[in-house]
Amino acid sequence: MSIYEELLERFGKEKVSINETILEHHSKDESYFDPVLPDIVFFPASKEDVQSLLTYANDKRIPVVPFGVGSSLEGHAIPIHKGISVDFSQMNHIIELRPEDLIVKAQPGITRLQLNQELNKHGLFFPVDPGADATIGGMTATNASGTQAVRYGVMKDQILDLEVVLADGRILHTGSLAKKSSSGYHLNSLFAGSEGTLGLFTEITLKLHGIPESIMAARACFSSVKQCVEAAVSILRAGIPIARMELVDARSIAQVNHYSDTAFKETPSLFLEFHGNEAGNHADAEFVQALCEEQDCQEFIFEKDSLKRAQLWKARHDLSYAFRHSDPKKKTIGTDVCVPISKLPEMVEYARARIDYHELDGAVLGHIGDGNFHTLTLFNPEIKEQVTKTHLLNEEIVEFALSLGGSCTGEHGVGIGKMKYQQQEHGESLSLMTSIKNMLDPNYILNPGKLLPMETNK
Amino acid sequence: MSIYEELLERFGKEKVSINETILEHHSKDESYFDPVLPDIVFFPASKEDVQSLLTYANDKRIPVVPFGVGSSLEGHAIPIHKGISVDFSQMNHIIELRPEDLIVKAQPGITRLQLNQELNKHGLFFPVDPGADATIGGMTATNASGTQAVRYGVMKDQILDLEVVLADGRILHTGSLAKKSSSGYHLNSLFAGSEGTLGLFTEITLKLHGIPESIMAARACFSSVKQCVEAAVSILRAGIPIARMELVDARSIAQVNHYSDTAFKETPSLFLEFHGNEAGNHADAEFVQALCEEQDCQEFIFEKDSLKRAQLWKARHDLSYAFRHSDPKKKTIGTDVCVPISKLPEMVEYARARIDYHELDGAVLGHIGDGNFHTLTLFNPEIKEQVTKTHLLNEEIVEFALSLGGSCTGEHGVGIGKMKYQQQEHGESLSLMTSIKNMLDPNYILNPGKLLPMETNK
Numbered sequence: 001m002s003i004y005e006e007l008l009e010r011f012g013k014e015k016v017s018i019n020e021t022i023l024e025h026h027s028k029d030e031s032y033f034d035p036v037l038p039d040i041v042f043f044p045a046s047k048e049d050v051q052s053l054l055t056y057a058n059d060k061r062i063p064v065v066p067f068g069v070g071s072s073l074e075g076h077a078i079p080i081h082k083g084i085s086v087d088f089s090q091m092n093h094i095i096e097l098r099p100e101d102l103i104v105k106a107q108p109g110i111t112r113l114q115l116n117q118e119l120n121k122h123g124l125f126f127p128v129d130p131g132a133d134a135t136i137g138g139m140t141a142t143n144a145s146g147t148q149a150v151r152y153g154v155m156k157d158q159i160l161d162l163e164v165v166l167a168d169g170r171i172l173h174t175g176s177l178a179k180k181s182s183s184g185y186h187l188n189s190l191f192a193g194s195e196g197t198l199g200l201f202t203e204i205t206l207k208l209h210g211i212p213e214s215i216m217a218a219r220a221c222f223s224s225v226k227q228c229v230e231a232a233v234s235i236l237r238a239g240i241p242i243a244r245m246e247l248v249d250a251r252s253i254a255q256v257n258h259y260s261d262t263a264f265k266e267t268p269s270l271f272l273e274f275h276g277n278e279a280g281n282h283a284d285a286e287f288v289q290a291l292c293e294e295q296d297c298q299e300f301i302f303e304k305d306s307l308k309r310a311q312l313w314k315a316r317h318d319l320s321y322a323f324r325h326s327d328p329k330k331k332t333i334g335t336d337v338c339v340p341i342s343k344l345p346e347m348v349e350y351a352r353a354r355i356d357y358h359e360l361d362g363a364v365l366g367h368i369g370d371g372n373f374h375t376l377t378l379f380n381p382e383i384k385e386q387v388t389k390t391h392l393l394n395e396e397i398v399e400f401a402l403s404l405g406g407s408c409t410g411e412h413g414v415g416i417g418k419m420k421y422q423q424q425e426h427g428e429s430l431s432l433m434t435s436i437k438n439m440l441d442p443n444y445i446l447n448p449g450k451l452l453p454m455e456t457n458k
Numbered sequence: 459m460s461i462y463e464e465l466l467e468r469f470g471k472e473k474v475s476i477n478e479t480i481l482e483h484h485s486k487d488e489s490y491f492d493p494v495l496p497d498i499v500f501f502p503a504s505k506e507d508v509q510s511l512l513t514y515a516n517d518k519r520i521p522v523v524p525f526g527v528g529s530s531l532e533g534h535a536i537p538i539h540k541g542i543s544v545d546f547s548q549m550n551h552i553i554e555l556r557p558e559d560l561i562v563k564a565q566p567g568i569t570r571l572q573l574n575q576e577l578n579k580h581g582l583f584f585p586v587d588p589g590a591d592a593t594i595g596g597m598t599a600t601n602a603s604g605t606q607a608v609r610y611g612v613m614k615d616q617i618l619d620l621e622v623v624l625a626d627g628r629i630l631h632t633g634s635l636a637k638k639s640s641s642g643y644h645l646n647s648l649f650a651g652s653e654g655t656l657g658l659f660t661e662i663t664l665k666l667h668g669i670p671e672s673i674m675a676a677r678a679c680f681s682s683v684k685q686c687v688e689a690a691v692s693i694l695r696a697g698i699p700i701a702r703m704e705l706v707d708a709r710s711i712a713q714v715n716h717y718s719d720t721a722f723k724e725t726p727s728l729f730l731e732f733h734g735n736e737a738g739n740h741a742d743a744e745f746v747q748a749l750c751e752e753q754d755c756q757e758f759i760f761e762k763d764s765l766k767r768a769q770l771w772k773a774r775h776d777l778s779y780a781f782r783h784s785d786p787k788k789k790t791i792g793t794d795v796c797v798p799i800s801k802l803p804e805m806v807e808y809a810r811a812r813i814d815y816h817e818l819d820g821a822v823l824g825h826i827g828d829g830n831f832h833t834l835t836l837f838n839p840e841i842k843e844q845v846t847k848t849h850l851l852n853e854e855i856v857e858f859a860l861s862l863g864g865s866c867t868g869e870h871g872v873g874i875g876k877m878k879y880q881q882q883e884h885g886e887s888l889s890l891m892t893s894i895k896n897m898l899d900p901n902y903i904l905n906p907g908k909l910l911p912m913e914t915n916k
Contacts, residue, residue, distance in 0.1 A: 098798070098800065099695075100691070100695065100799070100800035101798040101799055101800045101801075102694065102695070102799070103798060142640055143639075143640040143644070144640075145638055145640075149638060153615075154638055156644060156647075157611075157615065170886055170889075171886065172885065172886035172887045172890060173884075173885065173886075173887060174887060176863055176864060176865050176883065177797075177798045177862075177863035177864060178796035178797060178798070178829060178830075178859075178863070178864045178865035178868065179796065179798075179799070179828045179829050179830070180603055180607060180612055180796045180825075180828045180829070180830050180865070180868040180869060181601075181796060181865035181867065181868060182600055182601040182602075182603075182651050182865075182867045182868065182869050182870060182871040182872070183865045183866050183867045183871075183872055183876065183879070183880070183883055183884070184872065184880055184883065184884050184887070184888065184891050184909070184910075185648055185651065185652055185656075185891045185894060185909075186601070186614060186647040186648060186650065186651050187648075187887060187890065187891075188647070189614075189644040189646070189647035189648070190643055190644060190645075190647070190648055192644065193640050193643065193644055194643055198643075209697065210694075210695060210696060210697025211697065212697055213697070233558070236560065236668075237557075237558065237560070237668060238668060239667065239668025239669065239670055239671070241699070241734070276699070276734070276738055277738055277741040277742060277745070278741070279737035279738055279740065279741040280734055280735055280737055280738020280739070280741060280742070281738070282737065283735040283736070283737040283738060284735060284738070287735070338636035338637065338638045338639060339635075339636060340556065340559040340561060340635045340636070340637075341558070341559055341560070341637070342556065342558035342559045343559075367638075370637045370638045371636060371637050371638070372636075372637070372638050401636075404635075405634055405635035405636070406634060406635065406636045407634050407636035407638070407639035407640075407641045408641050409639065409640045409641045410636065410638040410639060410640065411638060411640050412640060413640040413641075414640070414641055414642065418641065421641070422641070422642055425634065425641055425642065426631075426641070426642050427630065427631065428628055428629065428630035428631075429630045429631060429632060429642070429645060430642065431628075432630060432645065432898075433642050433643045433645075435897055436643060436894070436897075439893055439894075439897060440890075451642070451643075452642075
């Protein structure tokens, strides 16, 4: 029997597909990497399905690649060594919502908007917000973050427990329902960000937050990106618990206005948000305005009504799509380096200078409250010189970030594209990471060719 | 040559001791476990010293036990299999303070008060505050927390990077200076809380916080512990970013008043603190007062001046010492379970009921904002019945916490006393933890007999 026939027999035709459209859908993500068709797509409905599949695949040495909604920006979901794509769309339920504990236990296939829709009914929200409506499983696998990480932390900070199926079919729990623990080794953060290379998640237990009594947003317009960054650094140093602080440069604002039908002033800007009680937010916002004015802020505009505030953040979240869909002939490629905040001004200036030097069409934007920002470059994949320059630009930016003590990726993950920086960033630790991988996945079936620069055929 | 002579030759007599007083000092910590003398005490001055020692000890299969100031409550620092106690008191310097990045890099032997003294000069502070003036190394090794974890997180949440010397002498860095990273596997949290069983720390890089513009404290007095806990749960659910929220029962207040010369009303109380701007703190405090009054709070007293506030928190921090030193004939033993917050009322009531049932002299107190609380029991080690009952009480409390989905230890660590709960708490994960230990310390020289219930002589 072929593998397909064996899986059909084991799971039934509802859960196993070789339909060409379906294979194609699972061949790519939002990255610029070439698509690769999986051999088979598997749709598990339970942890037992995942366990059974992994036991089978491990025995047969078949690559297994988890798939959420395919919004990865680094090729995580592309089955570059073929094999089985595991699509979690059937496992998208809330298992248990405990508002009284600020805890939710969900299946990995639920998306962040689906989750928040349910949470909002209880006055709660989940703060991690990458631009895309990604699945919670995918966000956990890449340790995603987004605009609210500066206040609420990144994905791994929200995780109380993961149910993980290992390559050999063992099922384990990496945590508990306790908010704090000093018991045993902490495994939540080992699996969060492991990009499907150590195990597949079947349940994810997350910390939740109460929707703040008062939310205020503001836009601060400056003459230069450098002023934006200097203002951001002084806001952080003042200890203001800012909930969002996004850099959006003039090029990005132009794109936003075009795509989102907004009329924001086309200057380098900070998009800001304050969460708390009304009196506290007002005091914080006044202080922030003063700090921005010290950097010659031209305008400081409060977005008071909730509709305008929603419009502001929708425009920000749609920005990457606004670039990506601006010209069907062009692709976008981005960086997401993260550096110590005092290094941000020189880092951002360097990035801007290199974009200009290479005469590329690029924007600088991002979560500068965390020292994490993006360059987004538009290029025509048919013009070889543009492709070469874009890749060179990305390498220059990563090298510079690493030289400042930073990380090659603040939130998108390693995937395919950043494996080449792992040795430089992690040094001796990389051998420990490799040992952990070998220990947990000795047959190298779990998302091979991602995260760790290992030989594929051991 | 004896081991002592070999170490003398290698490191010189400044760094190696078999002086009886020094051996005795390193035979115990603040726990109730019996002291065991190490064979030798080693005082490294550099990472190279630590590397050289571990290479030697690994080769000779000699147990190595790290030692900070000996304030552990679970026997972590006791060399139960003899060998070498590594005292980090000579490695107690700040290596680099970067106020502009809110980052400090320090050696493990610095204590939290030493560190904060330096940070305060720059308007910064480090929030993790276990009662004792523990070393940063010890706090990292046990994943310590304390009163401010409810707002700022626990030790592992503060760590940007650890320099770790492995059993075989390899030196690696577990992170970087970037506040966020999705690069490689996250190793910071694997080593934080590993209790000296996976490697020894030689540099610790921590996130810092700006001292808030305004700090306000308050005491809320209730008629019952249950009311305190219910009020705490409602404060958390309202999303108020409370900076400290401590339960102190009537028995504890009596002890505080006696030891710290205070005159607090001897009723079950919440000690509270608010960090932010003044307007915001006032609004939060008013809301909290209203929530407390819904639970029939008898009195809500603001501790406005900074001296009174300092007295409040000193009294709270000294509480465990107040019990411990109350009667030279008696010892104290505590629990530090952590449960989901909605389970706190029944958990705390259960603990109180069991103390009374066993007719023991015990207090209930702790960091209830995290679902983490302590029982502290005074017992006479010469009265066998008291000893038996105290241990039985602890077991009952841990069992009940685990049955609620909690953890056997929220902050003290496993050490010797909580190894017996590891299988029950972690299940299949324990085998993964054991594999990690075997991989990193195959000769089982690193703090043997702690954290993992393994055979000592493999």
